Amino acid sequence: RRDDPAHRSESPVSNAVDRDLLVRLHEAVGSAGLVTDPDRMRGHLTDWRDAYRGRAAAVVRPGSAEEVSRVVGLCHRAGVAVVPQGGNTGLCGGSVPDSSGAQIALSLTRLRRVREVDPANQTITVEAGVVLENVQRAAREAGLLFPLSLGAQGNCTIGGNLATNAGGTAVLRYGTMRDLTLGLEVVLPDGRVWDGLRGLRKDNTGYDLKHLFIGSEGTLGVITAAVLTLFPAIRSRATAWVALPDPQAAVDLIGVLRATAGPRLTGCELMSAQSLEFVLRHVPGTRDPFTGAHPWYALVELSDPMADAGLDATLETALGAAFDRELLLDAVVAEGSARIAALWNLREGISEAQNQEGPSLKHDVTVPIGSIPAFVRETDEALRAAVPGIRIVTYGHVGDGNLHYNLSGPLGMEPDVFRARAEELARIVYDSTARFAGSISAEHGLGQSKRDLLADYKPAVEIELMRGVKRLLDPAGLMNPGKVLPAE
Ligand code: FAD
Ligand code: 2HG
Ligand code: ZN
Numbered sequence: 001r002r003d004d005p006a007h008r009s010e011s012p013v014s015n016a017v018d019r020d021l022l023v024r025l026h027e028a029v030g031s032a033g034l035v036t037d038p039d040r041m042r043g044h045l046t047d048w049r050d051a052y053r054g055r056a057a058a059v060v061r062p063g064s065a066e067e068v069s070r071v072v073g074l075c076h077r078a079g080v081a082v083v084p085q086g087g088n089t090g091l092c093g094g095s096v097p098d099s100s101g102a103q104i105a106l107s108l109t110r111l112r113r114v115r116e117v118d119p120a121n122q123t124i125t126v127e128a129g130v131v132l133e134n135v136q137r138a139a140r141e142a143g144l145l146f147p148l149s150l151g152a153q154g155n156c157t158i159g160g161n162l163a164t165n166a167g168g169t170a171v172l173r174y175g176t177m178r179d180l181t182l183g184l185e186v187v188l189p190d191g192r193v194w195d196g197l198r199g200l201r202k203d204n205t206g207y208d209l210k211h212l213f214i215g216s217e218g219t220l221g222v223i224t225a226a227v228l229t230l231f232p233a234i235r236s237r238a239t240a241w242v243a244l245p246d247p248q249a250a251v252d253l254i255g256v257l258r259a260t261a262g263p264r265l266t267g268c269e270l271m272s273a274q275s276l277e278f279v280l281r282h283v284p285g286t287r288d289p290f291t292g293a294h295p296w297y298a299l300v301e302l303s304d305p306m307a308d309a310g311l312d313a314t315l316e317t318a319l320g321a322a323f324d325r326e327l328l329l330d331a332v333v334a335e336g337s338a339r340i341a342a343l344w345n346l347r348e349g350i351s352e353a354q355n356q357e358g359p360s361l362k363h364d365v366t367v368p369i370g371s372i373p374a375f376v377r378e379t380d381e382a383l384r385a386a387v388p389g390i391r392i393v394t395y396g397h398v399g400d401g402n403l404h405y406n407l408s409g410p411l412g413m414e415p416d417v418f419r420a421r422a423e424e425l426a427r428i429v430y431d432s433t434a435r436f437a438g439s440i441s442a443e444h445g446l447g448q449s450k451r452d453l454l455a456d457y458k459p460a461v462e463i464e465l466m467r468g469v470k471r472l473l474d475p476a477g478l479m480n481p482g483k484v485l486p487a488e
Contacts, residue, residue, distance in 0.1 A: 017057035017102060021078045025060055025104075028070040033110070035059040044085065044105045045097060048155070049355070052093035052448065055101035056083070063110045065127075065185060065193065065224035072222060073191025075104055081478045082106050082189075084218035086129065086160030089152040091362060092447025094164070094217045094483050103481075108159045111224060117142045122230045123182060123199045128159025128223050135228070144230040147174035151348045159223045165215035167443035169347075172399035173266045173303075174231065176443070177214060183227035184210045189220070189474040199227045212469060217445050218480040220473045234303045238311035239340045240319060243294035243329040244270075248373040250298055250398050253327050257300060260318035264311065267301040270398035274391050275350045278408075282356040283349035286342070289332045298398070299347050347395075354393050354406060358415045361422050363405040363429040364396075367438035372401065379405065379432040386428060387421060389413075402442040405429050430457060446484045455486040 026034045035041050036058045044059040046052065057080070062068045075082050081103040085095035097103040111127035114135070118124070119142055126135055132153040139146040148161060150168035160166075162184070167176045174180065183198040196210055213220055244250055250270050257265045273295050280286055302311045315333060322328045334340045354360045367375045376394065383390055389410030396404040407425055409418030430440045430453060440457050441450055455463060463486065470477075470485060 052096040054097035056097045056105040086157030087155040089156040092449040094447030164445040185225040187222040232305035235307040238315040242331040244296040249327040266303045268399040269299040271395040275395040278353040279349040282353040361407040364444040365433045366402045366442035367436040369401040371436040
């Protein structure tokens with residue numbers, strides 16, 4: 001993939017970074033913050049999967065918001081483009097510089113202070129480079145919960161989560177990053193600092209600017225800190241693994257779970273048989289909870305802040321009702337935290353397991369939940385007609401209408417031959433998504449991989465408004481050029 005020109009995007013801005021700018025950057029961030037040694041730069045010039053590679057004149061690693069402001073201001077005055085990056089775990093190449101070597105990669109990972117936990121306000125104020133897992137830990141130590149939860153949580157940063165409006169496995173109950181954010185501190189493309197770090201749940205003083213930056217993938221400014229909402233810590237949990245005949249049963253199961261468990265329904269993850277097969281083959285220590293194979297599986301979780309909330313009984317009532325309606329082929333309720341973790345392992349292992357099976361073509365899409373059954377039926381049919389034997393690894397956050405429609409080549413097909421079909425197969429998935437009034441990016445963003453596709457799937461008026469926002473905030477086009485907005 002990395003050598004494929006389709007996965008490169010040249011910046012329209014190509015001012016060379018001269019020695020004078022490097023000297024000034026060094027003055028701004030010191031030796032610890034300026035990296036020009038090719039070996040030390042390498043990890044900043046690719047993403048977690050090594051699916052995209054770029055070059056940069058330097059990697060700058062400021063240690064505070066003030067330093068970020070100085071760096072961005074210097075680059076602005078020099079007309080040099082800046083590519084913000086956190087943990088580089090994004091799946092659309094948003095944090096990877098282009099191949100010109102004329103951009104500055106701006107790593108936020110040294111901004112790793114938890115500035116405040118406010119139990120009365122149920123908020124936490126953290127800097128952009130704090131790793132998600134560390135935010136969860138800080139909340140836990142205060143007897144509270146920060147609910148964003150995703151497979152990359154040991155490496156991704158809050159800044160990256162905000163910039164991609166990350167979702168994950170608890171959106172059903174707590175919402176996306178957008179729903180979890182009360183305030184932001186942002187360094188604007190000219191270096192000015194917007195202090196919007198307000199911990200208010202109500203603030204109707206005009207346009208809510210934080211929402212422009214959340215999900216903007218580094219194209220409008222650099223997020224340096226955020227005020228996030230916390231929730232009561234979870235003290236009981238009930239988790240089940242169920243086998244289903246088809247996606248319609250999953251949609252109906254969600255209805256049963258909502259009716260029985262109400263807001264205690266925290267997660268509902270769907271997996272095709274192909275997804276589980278890959279996990280069992282590649283993730284050490286995993287085992288199938290059932291003896292026979294089934295077409296679809298779901299992981300269901302209820303949780304509650306009370307230690308004795310009777311969740312097992314609630315889950316069993318819900319599953320009983322689902323069996324009565326013939327939605328389930330089999331079910332097992334996990335007993336104890338080790339068994340619960342083992343079930344989550346089966347779900348979280350899919351992404352990595354699929355990587356072991358050759359090229360994985362990823363399509364992170366969302367459709368209205370009720371459309372999932374017909375959407376999957378039609379899309380699978382079209383994909384199988386295009387590539388007989390294609391291995392369809394459909395899984396994801398079914399309770400949010402969000403499926404990862406990922407594809408692996410037929411057994412025996414050369415990786416390059418399969419890769420060459422990527423564009424055609426993506427069209428099949430996205431055209432089908434559009435027919436069902438869905439979105440071509442549910443939670444991973446557009447980055448460089450999907451930005452040109454946007455023009456075909458979003459109304460022209462909406463894209464024009466997005467361009468207007470970009471021109472207003474970043475008239476020189478220096479913030480992460482070549483990402484999100486389609487080429488003009
Ligand atoms: P990066 O990859 O470094 O950057 C992502 C984007 O944000 C880039 O465009 C970058 O320019 C921008 N950016 C980064 N920091 C800043 C900042 N401070 N200010 C402005 N812009 C910034 N995503 C989900 O939503 N749900 C999942 O369940 C999920 N699971 C995943 C599982 C795995 C195994 C992996 C590898 C990824 C997964 N992701 C998931 C993808 C997800 O987008 C990222 O994990 C995460 O949100 C990105 O954080 P990061 O710090 O790595 O950002
Ligand atoms: C997940 O839900 C992530 O596991 C990653 O969003 C999906 O790797 C993927 O395609
Ligand atoms: Zn996901």
